[in-house]
Amino acid sequence: MSNVQAMTDKQQDIGHKIGEHNIQLLGLDIHHPVFVISALMTVALVVGTLLFQEAASGFFSAMRVWITTTFDWFFIISANLFVIICIGVAFSKLGTVRLGGDGARPHYNYAEWLAMLFAAGVGIGLMFFGVLEPVTHTLHPPLGIDPVDVTTARAAGMSAAIYHWGLQAWAIYAVVGLSLAFFSFNQGMPLTLRSAFYPLFGKAVWGPLGHVVDILAVLATIFGLATSLGYGAKQIAAGLNYLFGLPDNASTRIMLIFLIISVALGSVIAGLDKGIKRLSELNLGLAAGLLLFVLIAGPTLVLLGTIVQATIDYAVYLPRLSNWIGRDDSAFLHGWTTFYWAWWIAWSPFVGMFIARVSYGRTVREFIIWVLIIPTMIGIVWMSTFGGTALEQLLGDGYRGVADAVPELALFKMLEGLPFTALVSSISIFLIALFFITSADSGSLVVDTITAGGKMNAPVRQRVFWCLLTGLVATALLLGGGMASLQALTISVGLPFCAVLLIMCIGLIKGLREEQRLGPTK
Numbered sequence: 174m175s176n177v178q179a180m181t182d183k184q185q186d187i188g189h190k191i192g193e194h195n196i197q198l199l200g201l202d203i204h205h206p207v208f209v210i211s212a213l214m215t216v217a218l219v220v221g222t223l224l225f226q227e228a229a230s231g232f233f234s235a236m237r238v239w240i241t242t243t244f245d246w247f248f249i250i251s252a253n254l255f256v257i258i259c260i261g262v263a264f265s266k267l268g269t270v271r272l273g274g275d276g277a278r279p280h281y282n283y284a285e286w287l288a289m290l291f292a293a294g295v296g297i298g299l300m301f302f303g304v305l306e307p308v309t310h311t312l313h314p315p316l317g318i319d320p321v322d323v324t325t326a327r328a329a330g331m332s333a334a335i336y337h338w339g340l341q342a343w344a345i346y347a348v349v350g351l352s353l354a355f356f357s358f359n360q361g362m363p364l365t366l367r368s369a370f371y372p373l374f375g376k377a378v379w380g381p382l383g384h385v386v387d388i389l390a391v392l393a394t395i396f397g398l399a400t401s402l403g404y405g406a407k408q409i410a411a412g413l414n415y416l417f418g419l420p421d422n423a424s425t426r427i428m429l430i431f432l433i434i435s436v437a438l439g440s441v442i443a444g445l446d447k448g449i450k451r452l453s454e455l456n457l458g459l460a461a462g463l464l465l466f467v468l469i470a471g472p473t474l475v476l477l478g479t480i481v482q483a484t485i486d487y488a489v490y491l492p493r494l495s496n497w498i499g500r501d502d503s504a505f506l507h508g509w510t511t512f513y514w515a516w517w518i519a520w521s522p523f524v525g526m527f528i529a530r531v532s533y534g535r536t537v538r539e540f541i542i543w544v545l546i547i548p549t550m551i552g553i554v555w556m557s558t559f560g561g562t563a564l565e566q567l568l569g570d571g572y573r574g575v576a577d578a579v580p581e582l583a584l585f586k587m588l589e590g591l592p593f594t595a596l597v598s599s600i601s602i603f604l605i606a607l608f609f610i611t612s613a614d615s616g617s618l619v620v621d622t623i624t625a626g627g628k629m630n631a632p633v634r635q636r637v638f639w640c641l642l643t644g645l646v647a648t649a650l651l652l653g654g655g656m657a658s659l660q661a662l663t664i665s666v667g668l669p670f671c672a673v674l675l676i677m678c679i680g681l682i683k684g685l686r687e688e689q690r691l692g693p694t695k
Contacts, residue, residue: 203635207384208624211391215642218662219649226652233661240515240664241507248514249497251671255344258678259541262351267685268538273358279534283543288457289531289615290544297405297608299338299460299555300601305583306334307560308567308575315505316493327564331483332490333505334560337513338552339487340545341495345517347544348674349525352681354532354540359688363627364529366390366522370676372683386673387623390522393670394623395639396662397519398616399647404581405609406430406647411581412602416595427648433606434644437613438637452611459604463597464558470591471562472569479561484553512660515667518674526619537685563587613640 203209222229262268271277279286311330312320320326352369362368367383374382406426414421468476500506532540566572566587574586585598617640622628625635 203624207387207391207626210384211388211395211620211624212638212642214388214392215395215646219642219645222649223652237512237661237664238507240661240668241511242503244668245506245511246497247668248511248518248671249495251518251675252341252345252514253495254675255348255678256340256545258682259344259347259351259545262682262685263538263541263545267682267689268536268541270355270359270537270685270688272354272535272537272540273533277358277534279532281531284457285454286531286543287547288453290528290548297401297408297605297612299552300584300605300608301404301408301581302334302338303555303559303584304563304575304587305580306337307331307556308563308583310334310505310509311564311567312576313505315502315509316490317501323568327568328482328486329490331479331556331560331564332486333494333509334556335483335487335549335553336491336494337509338556339549340491341514342517343545343548345514345521345674346524346528347541348678348681349521350528350532350544351537351540352677353526354529355537355681355684355688357529357627358533360684364526365623365627366673366677368627369680369684372680372687373676389666389670389673391620391623393519393521393666394523394616394620395643395646396666397516398523398612398643400516400660400663401520401612402430402609402643402647403651405433405605405612406651408581408584409602409605409609411579412585412598412605415582415585416598416602423651426651430644430647430651433609434613434640436606437610437617437640452607452614456604456607456611459600459607463601463604464555466597467562467588467591468558470593471558472565475565476558476561480554480557483557483561487553512664515664515671516660518667518671519663521670521674522623523616523619526622527615530622559584559587562590566590613643616640616643 281289307330309330310333311327314320314326314329315333316329318325318329349366353364353366356362356368356371357364360368360371362371365383365387366389367378367386370378370383370386377383378386403426406429409429410419410421410425413419413425419425494510497506528544532544535543563575563583563586566574567576570590572590574589575583578586584601588594588598588601591597617636620639620643621636624639
């Protein structure tokens with residue numbers, strides 16, 4: 174059978190299977206049973222958590238401890254493998270494959286593409302942890318390093334912060350995004366997670382096996398997104414309290430969640446190009462402006478040196494931080510690294526699918542460089558500038574504002590030592606809110622795509638439903654144990670989904686090798 178004929182037969186089978194499971198009801202176009210089961214499980218969690226808040230809090234806390242201490246090796250090995258696979262694919266012959274075929278051309282220029290990658294992938298996280306992590310890990314260094322040795326502690330602390338936002342983190346996004354983009358644009362399959370398993374399991378992916386994969390992807394996306402929204406709400410509430418004296422309590426955070434979700438609905442209705450793209454460009458511009466302000470208003474020469482030194486230190490400490498054997502820093506390993514990899518994995522369907530949707534026309538090598546290498550470089554510059562300023566305030570000037578602050582106030586306490594504190598802090602709150610909005614918007618877009626069987630033009634009302642439901646999940650879990658509950662749910666879903674990603678990598682490599690061997694199919 175010819176390559177073209179095989180592709181035609183495959184697409185006919187795929188089209189039949191997509192239509193087989195989709196139903197039209199009350200103006201909706203939903204995939205059964207993925208939409209129904211995902212929605213029911215999410216609603217059941219929200220209701221159960223609200224009804225049994227104390228029991229839920231205890232259960233979630235115990236679950237987090239068990240998973241992080243039992244499966245630390247699994248998360249760390251997996252994250253390392255994702256980096257190796259990405260680099261190996263990018264710099265092999267497979268890197269020349271173009272997403273969409275040889276004649277495909279990108280829909281977005283580099284600036285627009287980067288803006289959407291940045292806004293979807295790391296926005297709220299870098300705003301929350303960009304100051305907090307370098308200071309925390311310097312005061313309490315990983316790898317058993319003595320904090321009295323300030324020079325070594327600072328190098329290890331900054332490296333640890335970058336590690337959590339560097340190669341391993343973005344490799345998780347890259348393998349998912351590349352798999353979805355390749356099988357959708359090159360193989361004509363629906364834009365859902367199950368498509369990446371077609372080379373391994375064939376038509377079985379259109380049955381119960383594929384349903385399970387997509388349901389796990391939906392739950393991972395909702396819980397991972399809810400965790401990030403929880404962090405954003407805490408930081409905005411703390412900033413409003415710090416600047417204007419507004420009460421920083423659960424009621425304020427919940428009101429913020431629903432206020433920003435309401436604004437996100439406007440972006441949802443506007444669509445990808447008019448909504449998410451424009452907000453992402455605004456996000457990137459404001460973030461770049463804030464970074465430039467801190468770099469200029471802070472100890473500029475010291476920060477420039479910190480960027481260079483942090484890059485070197487990151488390379489030096491990366492092998493030790495990536496190893497789980499013989500570690501005597503279990504609090505750091507389990508409380509930070511294991512949670513982070515579970516969190517990034519839980520976010521990977523959301524960010525990976527969003528990256529896939531905006532990466533048409535890029536080569537595999539170009540995709541990996543821009544999704545893996547460039548965001549890591551941005552993370553190094555961000556952590557070195559924001560965290561470096563806070564460390565210089567602490568170690569050079571003796572200012573303990575950041576060191577003694579609650580986590581959500583770390584950014585604002587660092588800005589206290591710079592000019593125009595009130596103005597810049599207000600802009601920072603606005604920027605956090607924008608990241609909040611783009612995350613909720615793009616997250617609902619991704620969940621809607623999965624639960625519509627991979628259709629990218631499903632009715633807007635479905636996306637509105639998932640946007641509202643995500644806000645309810647964040648609210649319920651904040652009430653039922655606060656951030657500990659959000660983190661525990663993220664880890665619990667991230668564990669099985671990590672295995673899904675490992676299998677997905679095998680399918681991706683097999684698919685790319687076939688594409689390289691047979692040549693373009695369209």
